[in-house]
Amino acid sequence: MDSDNATQIGEIPVQKMSESVYVGLCIKIGTPQLVVSRRDIEDMIELLRNQNRVKISMRSGSDREGFRLRDSDIDTMYWLTNHRVIWNFSQTEFYNIHRQVMILCDSSESPAGFTLLWLPLERAGQRVLSSCVRMNGGLYISSSKYREINRTSMSPDDTIHGPCSSGTEGPLEYDEAHCFVSDFWPPSAASWMDRCHSWPPPHVVNEIVRNGCHFVAIGHKLGNHEDNEWRISFSRAENKLVYSMNHTQFLTYGLLKLFLKEIINNGLRDEDKLLCSYHMKTAVFWAIQQNTLPHWCPQNLLAGVWVCFKLLLKWVYEGICPNFFIPENNMFLSKIHGQAQTSLFRRLYGLYEKGIALLLHSPSIRSSIIDVLCNPRLTVCTDEHTLISEAEFDVELFGEIFSNDSLQTSDLQRCMKILHTVEQLIGSPLIQYQVVSLQKHTATILQCTAFTLHNMYTNTGVNKQIYIAHKMSRHMLKLAAKFGCISDMLYIAMYYYKTLRYREALSVIELTKVKLAQPYLMYIYMYVDRERYTEAVGGQSWSTKIRQAVAGNIILVNKICYISELLPEQQSSRQNRKSSLFIPPFVLLHMLEVFCSRHVDTMRAQTALDELQVLVHHDQGLYVGNIFRDISWEILGICQQITGNLQAALYSYQQSLRQDPIHKIQTATTERIQDLHFYTPL
Secondary structure, three states: OOOHHEEOOOEHHHHHHHHHHHHHHHHHHHHHHHHHHHEEEEEHHHHHHOOOOOOEEEEEEHHHHHHOOOHHHHHHHHEEEEEEEEOOOOHHHHHOOOOEEEEEEOOOOOOOOOOEEEEEOOOOOOHHHEEEEEEEEEEEEEEEHHHHHHHHOOOOOOOOOEEEEEEEEOOOOEEEEEEEEEEOOHHHHHHHHHHHHOOOOHHHHHHHHOOOEEOOOOOOOOOOOOOEEEEEEEEEHHHHHHHOHHHHHHHHHHHHHHHHHHHHHHOOHHOOOOHHOOOOOHHHHEEEEEEEOOOOOHHHHHHHHHHHHHHHHHHHOOOOOOOOOOOOEOOOOOOOOOEEEHHHHHHHHHHHHHHHHHHHOOOOHHHHHHHHOOOOOOOOOHHHHHOOOOHHHHHHHHHHHHHHHOOOOOOOOHHHHHHHHHHHHHHHOOOHHHHHHHHHHHHHHHHHHHHOOOOOOOOOOOOOHHHHHHHHHHHHHHHHHOOOOHHHHHHHHHHHHHHOOOOHHHHHHHHHHHHHHHHHHHHHEOOOOHEEEEEEEOOHHHHHHHHHEOOOEEEEOOOOOOOOHHHHHHHHHOOOOEEEEEEEEHHHHHHHHHHHHHHHHHHHHHHHHHHHHHHHHHOOOOOOOOOHHHHHHHHHHHHHHHHOOOHHHHHHHHHHHOOOOOOOOHHHHHHHHHHHHHOOOO
């Protein structure tokens, strides 16, 4: 700090404000424990997801680093496991070149941090070969062609954004980068290892170097081969570096991201936003490694932000932003120069002159600063256990686990491989976040396996095989319900209905109904009475809590038949590139009760239908969220149709068409409306 206005506002020292901002950011961005849990849960799902896959996926960007900021994209990288990039021919000795496609880097004509990718043996997968161009007699993979081919084949409605295909999935925006991987550290980044005297620690450096790098499909704007060049990506290394930060350093990075969005770029058109989040991250990396601040602790949070801001100001003044791994790669080169550079420097210097007071312009932390200004004697406690209650932490934790519940598959072989990995993990040392995460993922895989197995052997017509498959499926579903959440019991009810065991299904439905009616229930993403939840399960393990007090939405994989009545919706959704239907447990419960009771108790069927109608018509977002209203109205219509109330069914189908088309079931809905004219109730 080099000026009064940078060290205090009025008579309030910056250390006191720092502690208050630290607390505010812990609540907005996450406490240390919460951030660690997000990363551990993400690591677990990635480990299970990528078992024996031809194409690997890795979450990257802010989400993977542990942030959950509003308006943040979901960034994912994909690469082929049988294509490997090498830096010289001697590295081929580590591979079976008959099974692995060798891609050789040619950086001779590319700017620092970029390279051409050459196929010396001219052998690769069809999509890769279709992306190739001839240059100087050799076959090279064109980054622009590869990017476009993947976009059109995977998600034709997406748009190109840098090296990524960008699109939306419901309310979420995503960026997907199809890239290549190298198991070797780039020679051009060798100097980085020599710089790591104090940070990161040696074991992190070794792990980063051992994991190599990636190549994303974008060339340098000032290079000779912009359409064909690839940028060397250190996404995995950057994740490791962010993981190795202490919490004050992490929140410094988070505050700089907010500072960029709310102050630096506020009011600017997209084309005028020259600085991005990656520049902020780079500034934090350099500031930590250069020991610019001796102690990164809550009292020094704003001092750390100021150090990074001054470094950024220096870079803009000089027109040079050195990449953290390859400093020769000036990340300002193609964008921040000339008049744009001058304008940006003036803007930043104007903010610099305000000192720490400029942070009062940030909506995210303004109240944290004002609290101290209004009460100079305020004592600020930075202990994380005082910042967030047990129930609030659990809402975040279980929300994270359920949002990562993405292992659904109809591939029986893949199910077996994942279950084998689960078996191995159970015997390894796991922390509690990973244990409860593993519980949920295992329940999901068992459910997929059970229904896939049943469907497979039912079609064989061999009684003994059908009996064995039925016994195994039932066992797996019961096992899933034992360590899954409350709503996982509904998969058993669906299975009993599917196999015509209506009374047993109704027995499970009744038990589930009682559990879902408990006042302490946590319905993921929707609601929880924190006080009653804490009274009922406070202090117990997360493994116990998920079994006794948590319910989530029912996920029906569109490639798997669960109950024939919903097949048209699954097929419509699948034709529109949707993988699953997401149904509120309360809606599915009433639907199953209607279906089953029709065979054993028509009065009960009518009661269940009445309850479903009240739920769908009058719920205010407590049990049926807006993103589930299309499928919920559809299910109500189906139940009304099979019980003979065709007029009510027509109204429900029309209502389904008026909702946000989250599940893309409009084709099925339209066909159901047309079929009503010829429908005869059973």
